[in-house]
Amino acid sequence: SAFLKNIEAGNGALNAYVAVTADKALDMAKASDERLAKGEGGALEGIPLGVKDLFATKGIHTQACSHVLDGFKPTYESTVTSNLWADGAVLLGKLNMDEFAMGSSNESSYYGPVVNPWKAKGSDDKLVPGGSSGGSAAAVAARLCMGATATDTGGSIRQPAAFTGTVGIKPTYGRCSRWGIVAYASSLDQAGPIAHDVRDAAILLKSMASVDAKDTTSVDIEVPDYEAAIGQSVKGLKIGIPAEYRIEGMPEEIDALWKQGIQMLKDAGAEIVDISLPHTKYALPAYYIVAPAEASSNLARYDGVRYGLRVPGKDIVEMYENSRAAGFGLEVQRRIMVGTYVLSAGYYDAYYLKAQKVRTLIKRDFEQAFHAGVDAILTPITPSSAFAIGDKELAADPVKMYLQDVFSVTLNMAGLPGISVPAGLDSKGLPLGLQLIGRPFGESTLFQTAS
Ligand code: GLN
Numbered sequence: 001s002a003f004l005k006n007i008e009a010g011n012g013a014l015n016a017y018v019a020v021t022a023d024k025a026l027d028m029a030k031a032s033d034e035r036l037a038k039g040e041g042g043a044l045e046g047i048p049l050g051v052k053d054l055f056a057t058k059g060i061h062t063q064a065c066s067h068v069l070d071g072f073k074p075t076y077e078s079t080v081t082s083n084l085w086a087d088g089a090v091l092l093g094k095l096n097m098d099e100f101a102m103g104s105s106n107e108s109s110y111y112g113p114v115v116n117p118w119k120a121k122g123s124d125d126k127l128v129p130g131g132s133s134g135g136s137a138a139a140v141a142a143r144l145c146m147g148a149t150a151t152d153t154g155g156s157i158r159q160p161a162a163f164t165g166t167v168g169i170k171p172t173y174g175r176c177s178r179w180g181i182v183a184y185a186s187s188l189d190q191a192g193p194i195a196h197d198v199r200d201a202a203i204l205l206k207s208m209a210s211v212d213a214k215d216t217t218s219v220d221i222e223v224p225d226y227e228a229a230i231g232q233s234v235k236g237l238k239i240g241i242p243a244e245y246r247i248e249g250m251p252e253e254i255d256a257l258w259k260q261g262i263q264m265l266k267d268a269g270a271e272i273v274d275i276s277l278p279h280t281k282y283a284l285p286a287y288y289i290v291a292p293a294e295a296s297s298n299l300a301r302y303d304g305v306r307y308g309l310r311v312p313g314k315d316i317v318e319m320y321e322n323s324r325a326a327g328f329g330l331e332v333q334r335r336i337m338v339g340t341y342v343l344s345a346g347y348y349d350a351y352y353l354k355a356q357k358v359r360t361l362i363k364r365d366f367e368q369a370f371h372a373g374v375d376a377i378l379t380p381i382t383p384s385s386a387f388a389i390g391d392k393e394l395a396a397d398p399v400k401m402y403l404q405d406v407f408s409v410t411l412n413m414a415g416l417p418g419i420s421v422p423a424g425l426d427s428k429g430l431p432l433g434l435q436l437i438g439r440p441f442g443e444s445t446l447f448q449t450a451s
Pocket of ligand 1: 103
């Protein structure tokens with residue numbers, strides 16, 4: 001009830017929720033109370049959560065914040081959310097996001113932008129919460145839920161967490177089942193939590209993660225007790241600092257924050273080592289080939305026949321065209337065009353195949369660092385703090401917006417886990433984060449180091 005009141009008071013200004021499931025939340029909470037009264041109950045009994053609109057929730061609004069999925073209510077529940085409910089968590093509602101998880105500012109949602117609860121000192125400008133999980137991050141930061149599910153294909157958990165002073169972890173590819181999560185780029189997509197602090201993130205991920213027969217890319221490795229890693233000493237851990245993340249034009253403040261993080265870990269007894277990830281600079285361009293390619297294929301299913309919106313035409317082909325033209329926003333259309341182009345016969349080898357090869361090189365860079373004994377890698381996570389909604393420079397040039405992801409996409413290309421932790425405020429008084437990148441299935445080390 002307290003959280004529903006917060007939502008009622010705060011959501012008008014923030015636009016974080018696109019659907020609030022008040023009755024269901026109270027029913028679930030009541031069932032939780034009953035289980036607790038009987039001395040039963042799971043790890044998340046009665047904990048009210050928000051769910052990104054990308055996760056299928058049975059009988060409940062699931063539109064990936066797209067017009068093309070108008071009115072879609074799935075007949076099934078995603079594995080990740082099923083896991084949460086099985087542990088006793090309570091659903092408060094569905095959270096706003098960039099349409100089909102494409103974006104870094106939450107401005108491409110059919111439901112309009114999410115407003116970051118943070119404001120710069122002395123300014124009333126509305127800022128973006130980051131994207132694509134902007135609703136999840138804003139709702140957690142503004143106390144409109146205790147934690148939220150999110151997804152990360154190229155930074156969508158970690159960047160919004162950094163922009164809102166929250167914690168977000170993208171686990172290893174295969175750690176959480178992708179079943180029932182609307183697909184963006186299937187070889188990159190992973191679910192993870194956004195939470196108030198590292199401990200909450202550890203508790204949530206433990207519940208979300210599982211092997212799943214319905215997703216053959218999910219991995220059958222025991223999910224450890226992540227919470228046990230919280231507060232463990234980092235003495236003797238080897239933390240790598242990659243030279244290639246000191247990019248040209250990086251603001252002084254981000255660099256200073258990074259140095260401060262390095263010093264903190266040193267003071268705590270970690271061993272700091274300089275490392276090189278030489279193919280880092282190719283990660284962003286390769287990502288923006290691979291992700292649109294997979295997206296163009298995944299989004300072929302929205303044809304006006306099976307789901308959501310249908311706009312009639314004189315024959316079936318025109319109906320497809322009309323439905324897709326009206327249903328997809330401009331950013332999604334741009335990705336479909338780029339993706340179709342790089343997959344087409346004449347260009348496949350030049351772009352898509354090349355990007356896949358680059359991906360292998362990026363993965364090898366990390367493997368070499370870990371082989372040399374590095375336990376985790378510390379980097380910045382965003383090249384700036386939260387920017388203004390409608391920022392003219394970013395809106396005018398999609399490539400500038402894509403550059404927001406320069407620190408975040410590399411680990412998705414390699415399938416590795418990464419966590420974003422609040423690390424300080426910039427001169428405008430806005431939160432900034434730092435990122436830790438881990439070995440495959442090294443989430444516990446990330447929680448340990450992040451905490
Ligand atoms: N900003 C990136 C993109 O638009 C990442 C999005 C994501 O992680 N879902 O592709």
